[in-house]
Amino acid sequence: MSAPTPNSYNIAGEDLPVFDNRVAFAEKLIELARKDSRIVAVVNDSVGSSNLGAFREEFPDRLINVGIAEQNMVGVGAGLANAGMIPFVCAAGPFLSGRATEQVKADVAYSQLPVILCAMSPGMAYGELGPTHHSVEDLSWMRALPGLDIIVPADEQQIRDAVEAAVANPRPMYIRVGRHKVPNTTPAGAKFERGKFVTVREGSDVSIIATGSMVSRALSAAATLAEQGVSARVLNATFIAPLDQQAIIDASTGTRAIVTVEEANVSGGLGAAVASLVATSPEAGRVPMAIIGTNDWSPTLSTDGLYEHFGLTAANIVAKAKEVLSRA
Amino acid sequence: MSQAKLAANPAAIATWQAFRDQFAKANLQERAAMLKNRADLSRRGIITTIESAGQGHIGGDLSVIDVMTTLFYGVLNINPANPTDNNRDRFILSKGHCSAALYVTLASAGFFSESELPTFMQPYSALNGHPNRNKVPGVETNTGPLGHGLPVAVGTAIAARLQGRADRTFVIMGDGEMQEGSNWEALMSASHFGLSNLTAIVDRNRLQQGARTEDTNGLDPLDEKLESFGLEVRMIDGHDFEALLKALEPSTTGKPVAIIANTLKGKGISFIEDRVEWHHKVPSTDQVRLALEELS
Structure with missing residues (x-):
């Protein structure tokens, strides 16, 4: 039995509600996809774990599920980007960054094809499932690739900002989309700027x-x-x-x-x-x-x-x- | 030599366009003769390009050049003056180590100047040992590691369908490359998505870097494997231009097309043909002279 996940986090004596960033991610993606037909999602049988069920319902043709095949998934994303689409390639972090590292290197970062790699449930979000399902190596691996932005949103506002930035200015990006619930910490009005803390x-x-x-x-x-x-x-x-x-x-x-x-x-x-x-x-x-x-x-x-x-x-x-x- | 993206060559584009115009009016036999003549010119370019670089993958360049020439001079809907027009056919060379064949072909069609060819693999040349789309017009995706081209081709084929475009995607893989698992992932999805606008060509020269494919990790029966993965398979002589032109026609079944192009590694040069050591051997000055004589 997994220990119950707390429904709040205490900062300075205040219990703050916590949120699964995948929810805000999917809401923002759907909102933007309604206005921009270039947006597609590419997944590896991860519709549920990427929280893309509603996206699939609204845009069935634009949800491309390649099955459990991460190398092909990233390559397909690169091909879609080649033709001017904005592919959000969504898979659990360990399999996206680990199984398909060479595709991320050659097809996305080196080719400079604007693929938005979305590492779902990164870090140790999968808890007891163990190291095979944890994505703690990704920041090291991805950092070694020139021309790949690496974004780690801290809360709901930042995941929304990251998705908006990806659509406004598509480029090779690796975005962690957190599953383990965290409170909102971004100050109101804080700017989301590329390359800025x-x-x-x-x-x-x-x-x-x-x-x-x-x-x-x-x-x-x-x-x-x-x-x-x-x-x-x-x-x-x-x-x-x-x-x-x-x-x-x-x-x-x-x-x-x-x-x-x-x-x-x-x-x-x-x-x-x-x-x-x-x-x-x-x-x-x-x-x-x-x-x-x-x-x-x-x-x-x-x-x-x-x-x-x-x-x-x-x-x-x-x-x-x-x-x-x-x-x- | 520079690292900036190379510029188009209008004079060569005009020559290429004149060829295409004449080709359009010719009958099948005449077309095959035109392509044969053009491919042998490219063979000369490959040999001199590799000679000046002192490096390259001559065996695979010579096995694939007839397929590539047929595509660029007889099939592909492309515009070398506007190589990123979204309505273009996509051509992806998955066996990126055969970049010399690609560069010679692209330069002949005016994507960039043939005067760049002697820079192949020289310091800071745009013409790297493996093709780079950000430096060389006409390159769709950076290849080199094997098993990458077909997944990207599946993506461009899906995009064409989503965007309601009629263009087609062609990808050439080496036969040894079919040992990469990613290709079979991509074949499964090409079939699953019914990508009839995709043609995957296997340059079946039966040799890989170290030995014969069948002595390394056997591929046969490759046609049956591809058929069982849901592709419309066309097995041809990859040096027969009439057969190539027919095989490169669109799918008739609604399935993606796989062409097994049976070829000879080193085709056209007697002392290079079908010899494993010529995977990336470089000809001596005398051998270059002999090779060019054989082609004249």
């Missing part, structure tokens, strides 16, 4: 750079740190690529330490990208860093259990922030 809390001692599901954890940690007299800046790393180099440089010069947090393996993801810039940019301060993420095959646990296991929690972010500040 979103500042979700100002602070001057330490910068916490978090992405996707971890933005809410970082905000909770920042509230706790504030009670302890530590001023934490929280940056939502909405784009892993292109990377917001200026925001990272500013964090390394405007605060004394950096903690990164991602629901992904630490080998090559957000933390590695930030550390690389902090270590090599002439403009960056060489501040101490901590990188929080996964680092081994996951044991049998629920998603929240795995967050605890790997330290993807507000409490661990607080501890790491204090640790890096002690080295500053």
Whole structure:
């Protein structure tokens, strides 16, 4: 039996409702598809898990289900893009990024065909189903491909913004569409800009750079740190690529330490990208860093259990922030 | 040499168009003779292009050039002056290592200048060892890793149907390439979606890089396999231009078409034909002279 998924998340003493981003994703996709006949969905028998049942009902011809065949799925997406369609290729993250890596490389990123790769239920959303069904390697793998935008929306607003951006300016994109419920954290009126982080809390001692599901954890940690007299800046790393180099440089010069947090393996993801810039940019301060993420095959646990296991929690972010500040 | 996308060559386009106009008025026999003449010119171009590069995949270039010439000079609805017109037929060379054959063909049709051919595989040339759509007009998708072209072709064929366009998609695979599982995923979906606007051509030269296909991971009976996957199969001599022209006609059954083009690797040059070592061997100066003599 899976542990019950909490229906709220607490930040600064306030219980916030949480949402499955696949719902907002599908609503926005349908809304845009009504106005733009170029939009199609390509799936690998994943109509249900991608929450595209309503899309199929309204646009049966524009839902292309290739069956359990991810290599073909991504290639078909590239062919559709070649002819001017805007394909949203939707599949569970591990199979999209893992099984079809070479198709993403050659047919999408290298060919520069505007395919919108939608990694459904990424990270460890599939909990007890285990490492085969977790997508924690994707940020590392996809980061190695020039010309591929990598977007990790943190909440409903950002997934809507990401879908709109994909249709407004189609280009090769990899978008994580979260299943594990998270609260809304994007400030009202915050801009969604390509290659830009979103500042979700100002602070001057330490910068916490978090992405996707971890933005809410970082905000909770920042509230706790504030009670302890530590001023934490929280940056939502909405784009892993292109990377917001200026925001990272500013964090390394405007605060004394950096903690990164991602629901992904630490080998090559957000933390590695930030550390690389902090270590090599002439403009960056060489501040101490901590990188929080996964680092081994996951044991049998629920998603929240795995967050605890790997330290993807507000409490661990607080501890790491204090640790890096002690080295500053 | 530059990394920018190459520009069209109006003079060559005019020559290509004149060929197409004459071709349209010719009978089948005359058409075959015209294509044979044109293909042998391309063979010369392949040999000199590979000679100047000192690299290339000469065996497969020579086995596929008759199919490719038939497509570009006798079948494809394309406009080299406007290579991204959405109403074009799509041609995808899935066996991207035979880029020299593609480049020679595209240049002859004016997609870019033949003066670029000596830059093949030279530093910073647009003419990479495997084709790049962002640098070379007429290239639909970047190929090289095998088993990629057919899935993309399924996508362009679906798009044509969704957009109500009558154009067709053609893709050439190597026979060794049929060992890639992704091709069979794509064949299943081509059949499932009833893509009668798709023609998949297998360059069946029976040799792959290391040995004969049947000694490596046997493909036969390839026709029965393709039929069982739901394709309309046409097995022909891939160097017989009359047979090629007939085989490249649209589907008659509503199914996607698969053409097994039985070819000779290295076709046209006696000392290269059907020899595994010529997969990517480069001819010496003397061998180039002998090869060009055989073609004259």
